[in-house]
Amino acid sequence: MTEQHPMAVSPGGVGVPPALAVSTVIFSLMASDSTGRMALHIPLVRRIREPYRGLWALPGGPLGADEDLSEAARRHLLDTTALSPTYLEQLYAFGARGRSLAERVVSIVYWALVSRSNAVEGPANALVQGDPNVCWFDADDLPPLAFDHGTIVDYALWRLRTKMEYSRIAGAFIGSTFTLSQLREVHEAVLGRELDPANFRRMVESSDAVVPTGEYLTGTKHRPPRLYRYNSAIDPDPSPLARA
């Protein structure tokens, strides 16, 4: 490929510049096919062209000339799953030379959370049922992925699980108020292991990240459980980019 685009002629540039793509690792909580318990799932798209034809890949595509990076991530997410994220954050830019078998592509990757009710009851399932080339997979039981997308998913899982421990990330899965049992269920699903209820309660109550709303879950129980919310007095993201 020796033909040169005018924009390729710039100081230090050599030949055709690498293409730019925006892809997203989208997490949702769904019942696992094997265990029936809530588990992390991500939607994948089957490639219908080379390279890696037939393999599954993260949803994504080129950056439009008129959209910001996060807008491109939202657009590809909506196109693929018909969902809007409850949380969206830039993960990393992947640009190793050998990561694509064809033209050189640099992928700026986002990770997104989609709330359980949206993912289960929204139009996503209809879309998935109607198109065999878009499917939700258990994040811990993925098929072989195209490009370096397996590495990307591993990194996104690590970031999600790490961030879970010190942020209000669970709220993106369950909405604004929740019982401690619901909060623990989300933590268990994300971490992929059971947590001791008493220890979990002590951990939550000793931090000031979650506070009681003063209300109770309505229902038929003799002792309805207390509802909690994240403490809005705590800045969820102290990064200066969050205020930019």
Added chain:
Amino acid sequence: MTEQHPMAVSPGGVGVPPALAVSTVIFSLMASDSTGRMALHIPLVRRIREPYRGLWALPGGPLGADEDLSEAARRHLLDTTALSPTYLEQLYAFGARGRSLAERVVSIVYWALVSRSNAVEGPANALVQGDPNVCWFDADDLPPLAFDHGTIVDYALWRLRTKMEYSRIAGAFIGSTFTLSQLREVHEAVLGRELDPANFRRMVESSDAVVPTGEYLTGTKHRPPRLYRYNSAIDPDPSPLARA
């Protein structure tokens, strides 16, 4: 600009694809002109063409067709300062539509640390003295910067100062062994404030991040200070990308 490169014709792509650049925020510790104390400094390059001609900017440039993203960051860093980093990490990809006054550019930004001895005694100063368009600036007293580089530097400073608290990042400034006073001096310079020596010693000794080497700083003192090193049993970066 309506002329289309063949690579621009891809699903979802609109017109000419955004250009891709790799830039780096390079930190070093140098004596402040005003106070004489060690303070964070970063090298900037004065722009000799539009847009933002005459303003200072981060060193960087296009991604070469044959180099990985971090290799491009190292190359631009070497070209600008004649230095090799002791630490290099991807910071963020900046791609807002309005960030450049001319063609659309997405910048993948790295941040780097350069050790004090390199920065002070190495060839960098010679290079800086010989070229008035490359200068070191006090990171907390910068001139107006081109593009969104002011926002980028603010974010890099935040990341450095946040990471300082829980990682061995100070080691990138001072080498493999150090006294507690030297370690405290680095922390003070990065954080931009004085730390109580007794509190700092207690904080370091109560963590297991730093351990005594069993050796002492050679010199003329009556009681030579103990030398420490970072605890190599602790993984400095548990991210799966570090093992990729």
